[in-house]
Amino acid sequence: MRDSTAAAIATNRFGLGARPGELAACVEDPRGWLEAQLKGPPPIIADPALQSTATMVATIDKVRAQNRVLRAGNPSALIAAVVKLGEIYRPAYVAEVTARLRLASTTDRPFVERITQFWSNHFAVSVDKAIILGVAGSYEREAIRPKVLGSFQDLLMAVERHPAMLLYLDNFRSVGPDSMLAVRAQERAGKTLGINENLAREIMELHTLGVDGGYTQADVTAFAKVITGWSIGATGKGIQAGGTPGEFYFRPNIHEPGAQTVRGRHYSQAGLGQGQSVLVDLAHSPATAQHIATQLARHFIADDPPPDLVNKVAQVFLRSGGDLPAVYRALIAEEAAWWQPLTKFKTPNDYVISAWRALDMPIDDARKVPPVFANLGQRVWSPNSPAGWPDRSADWDGASALMQRLRWADEIGQRFGARVNAVQLASQILGTTLSDNTRVALTRAASAAQAVTLLLAAPEFMRR
Amino acid sequence: MDTLLMKRRRFLQGAALVTGGALLTTRRSFAGTGGDSRLIVVIMRGAVDGLAAVPPYGDPDYARLRGGLAIAAPGATDGALRLDNLFGLHPQLTFLQESFAAGELTVFHAAATGYRDRSHFDGQDVLESGVIVPHAAQTGWLNRALAAQPKTAGHGAERGVALGSNVPLIMRGPAAVASWAPTKLAELDEDTLQRIADLYSRDPMLGQRLGDAQAANTMAGDDSSGMRAGANNRYEEIIRATAGLLANDAGPRVAVFDTTGWDTHANEGGARGQLGNRLGALDGALRNLKTQLGPTWRNTAILAVTEFGRTAAVNGTGGSDHGTGTAAFLLGGAVHGGRVISDWPGLSAANLYQQRDVKPTLDVRAVFKGTLVEHMGVPAGSLDTVFPDSESVKPLRDLFRA
Numbered sequence: 001m002r003d004s005t006a007a008a009i010a011t012n013r014f015g016l017g018a019r020p021g022e023l024a025a026c027v028e029d030p031r032g033w034l035e036a037q038l039k040g041p042p043p044i045i046a047d048p049a050l051q052s053t054a055t056m057v058a059t060i061d062k063v064r065a066q067n068r069v070l071r072a073g074n075p076s077a078l079i080a081a082v083v084k085l086g087e088i089y090r091p092a093y094v095a096e097v098t099a100r101l102r103l104a105s106t107t108d109r110p111f112v113e114r115i116t117q118f119w120s121n122h123f124a125v126s127v128d129k130a131i132i133l134g135v136a137g138s139y140e141r142e143a144i145r146p147k148v149l150g151s152f153q154d155l156l157m158a159v160e161r162h163p164a165m166l167l168y169l170d171n172f173r174s175v176g177p178d179s180m181l182a183v184r185a186q187e188r189a190g191k192t193l194g195i196n197e198n199l200a201r202e203i204m205e206l207h208t209l210g211v212d213g214g215y216t217q218a219d220v221t222a223f224a225k226v227i228t229g230w231s232i233g234a235t236g237k238g239i240q241a242g243g244t245p246g247e248f249y250f251r252p253n254i255h256e257p258g259a260q261t262v263r264g265r266h267y268s269q270a271g272l273g274q275g276q277s278v279l280v281d282l283a284h285s286p287a288t289a290q291h292i293a294t295q296l297a298r299h300f301i302a303d304d305p306p307p308d309l310v311n312k313v314a315q316v317f318l319r320s321g322g323d324l325p326a327v328y329r330a331l332i333a334e335e336a337a338w339w340q341p342l343t344k345f346k347t348p349n350d351y352v353i354s355a356w357r358a359l360d361m362p363i364d365d366a367r368k369v370p371p372v373f374a375n376l377g378q379r380v381w382s383p384n385s386p387a388g389w390p391d392r393s394a395d396w397d398g399a400s401a402l403m404q405r406l407r408w409a410d411e412i413g414q415r416f417g418a419r420v421n422a423v424q425l426a427s428q429i430l431g432t433t434l435s436d437n438t439r440v441a442l443t444r445a446a447s448a449a450q451a452v453t454l455l456l457a458a459p460e461f462m463r464r
Numbered sequence: 465m466d467t468l469l470m471k472r473r474r475f476l477q478g479a480a481l482v483t484g485g486a487l488l489t490t491r492r493s494f495a496g497t498g499g500d501s502r503l504i505v506v507i508m509r510g511a512v513d514g515l516a517a518v519p520p521y522g523d524p525d526y527a528r529l530r531g532g533l534a535i536a537a538p539g540a541t542d543g544a545l546r547l548d549n550l551f552g553l554h555p556q557l558t559f560l561q562e563s564f565a566a567g568e569l570t571v572f573h574a575a576a577t578g579y580r581d582r583s584h585f586d587g588q589d590v591l592e593s594g595v596i597v598p599h600a601a602q603t604g605w606l607n608r609a610l611a612a613q614p615k616t617a618g619h620g621a622e623r624g625v626a627l628g629s630n631v632p633l634i635m636r637g638p639a640a641v642a643s644w645a646p647t648k649l650a651e652l653d654e655d656t657l658q659r660i661a662d663l664y665s666r667d668p669m670l671g672q673r674l675g676d677a678q679a680a681n682t683m684a685g686d687d688s689s690g691m692r693a694g695a696n697n698r699y700e701e702i703i704r705a706t707a708g709l710l711a712n713d714a715g716p717r718v719a720v721f722d723t724t725g726w727d728t729h730a731n732e733g734g735a736r737g738q739l740g741n742r743l744g745a746l747d748g749a750l751r752n753l754k755t756q757l758g759p760t761w762r763n764t765a766i767l768a769v770t771e772f773g774r775t776a777a778v779n780g781t782g783g784s785d786h787g788t789g790t791a792a793f794l795l796g797g798a799v800h801g802g803r804v805i806s807d808w809p810g811l812s813a814a815n816l817y818q819q820r821d822v823k824p825t826l827d828v829r830a831v832f833k834g835t836l837v838e839h840m841g842v843p844a845g846s847l848d849t850v851f852p853d854s855e856s857v858k859p860l861r862d863l864f865r866a
Contacts, residue, residue: 128725170730175780192531194780198729201582201786211583211598217818220582375649377630384509384724387585394602397669398630399676400645406660406674407649441663450656457660459667 006030008431009341013464014300014332015110017354018429027431034332037109038325042116042149045141047099051092053138053163057246060085060131061234089134093127096137097373097380098366105356112148115328117349118299120144120381123159123207124388125168127381132168136381139164152292152322153283160203160279161248163232169199169386173239176228176256181239195256200224202386208282210291215263222260226267227275229255289317293327295391300331302343303392309334341433342463345393348376350464351405355456358429359416376408377401402462409456417449426455433460501798501839502710502764503718504753505606505634506746509588510726512770514790514822516739517557518573518804522550525811531778533734542735547571551804555735556744559751560795568799570863572831573806574789576772576824578854582786584727587771592634594829594851605850607637609836610718612846625680625709627702627721635720640672642680642716644705680709699723699749707756710764718840726770730781750795762797765839765864769793769828775820776811789822792831798839800865833859 004023010030011018026033063083070078107113120140127133143162147155159165166172175182175193182193200223205211229251233243243249250272259268265281267274282288293314297305309331316330331337346354352372355361363369373380377396383389390396423442426434438458445451455461519535520526521544527534535554536543544552545561551573553561563569579590579598586598594605610623624641626632635641652660657678664671702721709715725742732739746768754761773790789809794801809815809823817823829851836842836850837859844859851857 170781170783173730173781177780196729196779196781196783197785205583205585211581211586217582217820377645385584385727394633394636395630397673398626398628398643398645399673399680400628400643401630402670402673403677404645404649406652406657410652410656411649435666437666438663441659445659446655450659453652453656454659454663458663459670462670 002028003030004432005341006338007033008433009338010034011110012354012430012433013341013344014114016104016107016114016350017110017357017464018431019106019357019360020425020428023428023431031332034111035329037111038149038328042112042145042147043103043107043109044145045099045103047095049095050099050141051138052246053135053142054244054246056088056092056134056138057131057163057167057232059088060134061236061240061245063088065236085130086133089130092135093133093137093381094366094370096140098363098369100137100140100380101353101356101369102363104353105361110357111328114300116140116145116148118296119148119155121383121388122295123155123165124383124386125164125381126383126386127379128384129168132164132381135164135167140381149325151283152288152317152324152327153280155324156207156279156283157276159207160199160227161230163246163248165199166230166232166248169202170196171199171227172231173254174199174224174228175239175254176225178258179228179256180253182254193254195221195224195228197221197224199230200227203279204282206387208291209285209287210294213285213287213291219262222262223278225256226260226262226278229253229272230275283322284318286314286318289314289322293317296327296331298391301337306336309336342460344464345397346462346464347389347391347396348373348378348401348405349380349389351462352376352408354461354464355409355412358425358455358461359412359420359452361412361416372408376404405462406453406457410453412456413449413451413453417447417452420448420452422448422451422455426458430458430460435460499841500763501717501841502757502760502796503835503840504706504710504764504766504796505718505720506766506768507588507592507632507634507720507722508726508746508768508770509584509722509724510728510770511584511587511772511774511786512726512790513728513732513739513774513784514573514575514770515774515776515784516732516734517554517743518547518571518791519544519552519554520550520573520808520811521552523808523811525813529777529811532782533732533778533784535735547804550808551806554740554743556740557747559747559754560793563795564802567802568795568797569801570794570799571804571806572792572794572826572828573804574809574822574824575792575806575826575828575831576789577828578857579772580788582772582788584771584786589633591769591771591828592632594832594854596853602633603637604632604634605832606634606718606720607639607641608850609840609842609846610639610641611637612842612850614841614843622676622679623716624718624720625716627706627719632720632722640676642676644680644709699745700752703749703753704756707753707760711757711760728774728783729779729785730783732778732783764796765798765835766795767793767831767835768795773822776816776822777820787821788817789824792828794831794835794863798864800863805860827854827857829854829857830860831863833857834861834863838862838864 004027007023007027007030010026011022014034067082070082104113125132125136143158147158174196177194185191185193197220201220204215231249231251233245233247233249234240235245262278267277269277293310297310313330317327320326441454442451521537538544538546538552542555546552577590578596579587589598592604593601595601622640622642624635626635626643631643706719728739769792772788774784774787779785807825809825833847837844
């Protein structure tokens with residue numbers, strides 16, 4: 001049904017901000033425009049310059065080993081040859097951030113891209129840990145992107161066995177206290193090895209059930225034992241022996257033997273299957289359905305989404321067995337999702353991408369891309385915690401944060417203003433959400449550059 | 465050691481005897497309205513390992529539980545910096561030790577909020593909201609305390625400032641607050657700013673934020689060349705701005721900033737290593753803060769707090785997992801320091817909380833309340849709205865110099 005306000009909502013809130021022409025393309029049937037994007041395989045980033053996680057992790061293992069040899073040798077002669085790992089991570093990070101922006105700023109399936117970035121943040125890794133700088137982008141390409149139009153269970157499984165997640169939340173070297181390796185270390189060297197419960201806790205708290213989803217400390221500990229052995233292949237000794245370097249590898253010798261009880265269920269499978277069974281159950285739990293529905297509705301609809309809407313989406317999640325396209329369709333089928341435009345304050349990430357789309361800006365120098373996000377307060381893949389970036393207005397609408405946006409908007413206006421008719425562009429990308437107040441201000445701007453700055457500063461461009 | 469523990473218990477019992485609001489109003493003269501007092505809250509996000517920051521080296525179970533993370537006794541190589549016969553400071557905390565010796569640091573141990581689960585996000589929410597149920601409040605206790613302060617002339621409308629791009633929950637609420645963040649983008653010209661202000665004239669939220677940002681920039685002495693915070697001086701700019709804002713008599717009285725990187729699940733390190741480096745960086749930042757505050761230091765109190773502690777035992781990867789009781793710090797020229805306040809529960813298996821964590825014996829809200837009343841002049845009668853449902857948690861007294 002033709003609806004110009006719905007078109008503004010579809011492109012700006014469910015999409016990534018309208019490109020010129022996009023509103024016109026979807027105004028006849030905004031919901032249908034979104035649904036059509038869910039068909040077909042998810043877009044991938046095919047850039048031969050980007051490395052796989054396995055290549056990166058294997059390279060790092062090798063360089064670390066070489067560095068150890070160099071440091072052990074004649075210091076002055078060899079220390080100079082030690083390779084700084086950051087010099088390997090940084091170019092990979094720059095290339096990944098740029099490739100991601102290039103896709104986001106040009107894609108004609110922006111709904112799918114927003115969905116992808118939502119999941120990437122839901123299953124967050126952070127460059128707070130140095131090695132993640134080298135693998136955050138490949139993690140998103142490998143574990144998230146191909147799975148966002150499949151089932152939640154498959155997405156969850158891909159994430160929890162991905163080396164980036166196993167590195168970020170420490171599981172790759174979590175050792176079952178009664179595992180073969182731990183027993184041997186105790187006997188031979190009197191060394192006590194044990195579990196690290198970080199990943200197990202965050203899977204339940206953040207990735208699936210939610211903090212109030214019904215689990216205890218005992219469940220966290222048992223689950224941590226269940227997933228001991230979920231690790232990464234390497235070429236070292238002991239805990240680093242075996243598997244294909246840089247790829248997921250189940251290490252039987254550090255897996256805690258025996259059955260475990262998690263949330264009242266008994267898991268007696270041996271080896272890898274035990275953890276997979278727990279994950280399957282977590283993926284289909286009603287608490288997970290509720291948690292995911294809440295997160296999605298908060299991201300796509302409003303900071304405090306209507307509880308009815310959340311419940312309906314959760315029901316579809318459960319009934320469909322976590323079929324993600326069905327869940328997305330349920331989300332946009334709700335009338336409440338279309339009640340009013342501009343309910344969400346853009347994050348810096350949203351803001352930058354939407355500006356790029358509106359102005360169709362080129363990317364001349366890849367090295368200048370990551371600092372744009374960092375200066376606006378949201379360095380890509382760098383949330384302070386495994387919870388990912390927060391998703392409410394109050395988390396992003398600080399005075400200094402606003403000022404940073406305006407300074408950047410000013411820089412963009414000065415760089416690109418000359419070739420843009422801001423008044424025309426404003427109605428093309430904002431449609432009926434463009435206010436008279438803003439329209440008049442753009443008309444009266446002192447220069448073409450200033451008009452673009454004002455467009456990017458406008459209240460209706462700050463929100464989605 | 466026994467006598468010291470006894471003394472600590474008695475101290476706390478003494479504090480607990482102070483029940484009604486009446487006694488709390490018999491406060492020291494200069495602090496009467498909190499007018500000159502400055503308060504800086506440093507939120508250490510990620511759960512600081514209290515057993516590393518303030519090692520109870522004298523506890524008989526400490527070294528065994530901590531394994532490779534244990535800090536040696538004072539006097540040994542890389543040993544703890546001695547506070548008393550039970551507690552020391554992490555060897556990287558040299559400024560804190562000097563402050564303790566100068567009577568300007570009080571250390572609290574086995575402290576926790578009322579939150580007893582182990583989620584960072586819920587724990588931080590409770591720490592900041594001052595409400596025991598996670599996510600039950602949209603405002604923070606520090607902001608509500610500002611709103612409850614008696615109004616006095618002589619300083620700006622905004623009594624609080626958040627250093628960082630956004631305002632953390634602890635500072636959100638009814639009282640107007642400013643925020644300040646480092647910049648390296650160029651400033652906008654007056655004309656463009658004026659036009660943006662006009663654009664926001666019908667948008668109260670954006671209009672307010674824009675006004676706040678302009679006010680904060682002027683006050684922080686922000687030159688638009690804007691030095692960048694590098695890896696080695698991660699706190700440098702924040703400290704410079706905090707000092708600049710608080711030393712200004714017309715500026716805010718209360719500041720809050722975040723520190724991160726405390727979630728040490730793996731390779732935590734002992735005297736040296738990951739956590740030691742973080743502690744050392746914060747210690748250096750606090751030293752700079754004192755220097756830059758100049759004479760204002762005399763009226764300043766700094767509260768450094770975290771959401772909860774970490775497991776008493778080292779985990780399987782040379783780190784520690786989420787726990788409960790931990791350490792907190794009250795530092796500054798206004799502080800009646802040189803003391804460790806702790807009803808130390810001990811680290812024997814029977815005394816650990818749920819057989820794994822330091823058992824909390826001190827509610828940090830008692831410290832917050834004592835600070836607000838004694839130092840910031842918040843009326844004791846307002847504490848109910850600042851910390852709802854916490855009647856049983858009495859303010860600690862005598863935390864500040866007469």
